[in-house]
Amino acid sequence: MADVQNGSASAVTVVIATRDRPGQLEEAALAALRQDHPGPLELLVVFDQVPVRELDLGDLPAGRSLRLMANKRTPGLPGGRNTGIGAATGEYIAFCDDDDSWLPGKVTAQLSLLADHPGSFASGTGVEVRSPGGSTVRLVPFEPVELRHLLRDRVFELHPSSVLVRRDRLVAEAGLVxxxxxxxxxxxxxxxxxxxxxxxxxxxxxxxxxxxxxxxxFAHRFPMIADALEYLLAKHPEFTGEPAGLARVQGQIAFYRAASGSFRAALGWARRALRGNWREPRAYLALLLTTRLVGAERVLRVLNARGRGV
Incomplete structure (x- = not known):
């Protein structure tokens, strides 16, 4: 059963922040509006650094509403999502990327799960990754996801398109994007x-x-990706208590520094990663790139075709 209060299901706001992908954006929006959730659901589409345009979605299902708006905060995805959070009226917020979509029972299943976990205020789902190499189903291998799991691994299944969160606790306790x-x-x-x-x-x-x-x-913006990952390590000192997880991020930084041609920096990050975990594959990929025998684009194409990333 969906989360129910006073005989009516909780209100949900779906936030899609977009730089506009015509066609894909409409598919994502329709999948959100066609959820089988019995309560009210509003869809906020936040256009970031592009003009706001009308969406051809036909007649909205009963209990559904649509609002289109411009990003009023910092240009970029975080500002777009925060614009949506600030405009939301639902008790719960669900995010979706503009090129992804949901199956009809997603919201209902997540609200039911949160009702069974009263201490938690966010939930995810398993995902089906569709890539040039085919389709791969990925389910969370442990339940529930704890901080230690996220430090060790990214937990891809907690993808931004899968997350649903209680709005008041997000804002008051975790903070905005x-x-x-x-x-x-x-x-x-x-x-x-x-x-x-x-x-x-x-x-x-x-x-x-x-x-x-x-x-x-974010494709091929290698220096920016490395900068962001270094920022992440500085912001979350808990990584030092999870050597394998720290090595994983250090290996990623090494890869993206090598991909951007900063080979000396890449070697330094690769050495740090291997000191923490000599098996860290991303460090070895970074070392491969420093030989100039293979390019980052080729490595990424192979990984992406399998529904994987660095």
């Missing part, structure tokens, strides 16, 4: 870490979120 993180990269990971500090994050063990891999605005 970080608008200072370089380029807005990994803002979702940062937010998940901050939420998990407060309470575990249960996840529905079904692939109710469709993630379309590829076409990211």
């Amino acid at each position: 970080d608008e200072e993180i370089p380029g807005g990269y990994a803002e979702d990971y940062d937010l998940a870490l901050r939420i998990a500090r407060i309470a575990p994050i249960p996840c529905v063990p079904e692939p109710l979120t469709i993630v379309n891999w590829g076409g990211s605005f």
Whole structure:
């Protein structure tokens, strides 16, 4: 059953921040509006650094509303999401990327799960990753997700398109999306870490979120990605208590420094990663890039075709 109060299901706000992907944006919006959630659901589409335009969605289902608005905060994805949070009226907020979509039972399943975990205020779902190499289902291997899990691994299933969160606790306890993180990269990971500090994050063990891999605005912005990851390590000192997790992020930094041609910096980060975990594969990928025998784009194409990233 959905979360119920006084005989009516809780109100949910869906926030899609976009730089506009015609067609894909409409698909994401329709999937949100067609949720089987019995309570009210509003969809806020926040246009970031592009003109606000009308969406051709046909007649809205009963109990559904749509608002279109411009990003009123810092340009970029974090500012767009925070604009949506500030305008939301729902008790719960769910985020969705403009090139992803949901199965109809997503919101209902997450509200039911949170009703079973009264101490928690955020939930995720399993995901189906669709990439040029095919389709892969990924489910959270542990339940619920705790901070220690997120420090060890990114937990891809807590993708921004899968997360639903209680609005009042998000704002009062975890805080808004970080608008200072370089380029807005990994803002979702940062937010998940901050939420998990407060309470575990249960996840529905079904692939109710469709993630379309590829076409990211972050693609090939290698120096910015490395800057963002260094920012993340400085912001979350808990990584020092999880050597393998720290090595993982250090290996990522090494890879993206090498990808941007900063080979000396890449070697330094790779050495740090291997001191913490000699098996860290990202460090070895970074070392491979420093040989100039293979380029970062080729490595990323192979990983992305398998629904994976660095």
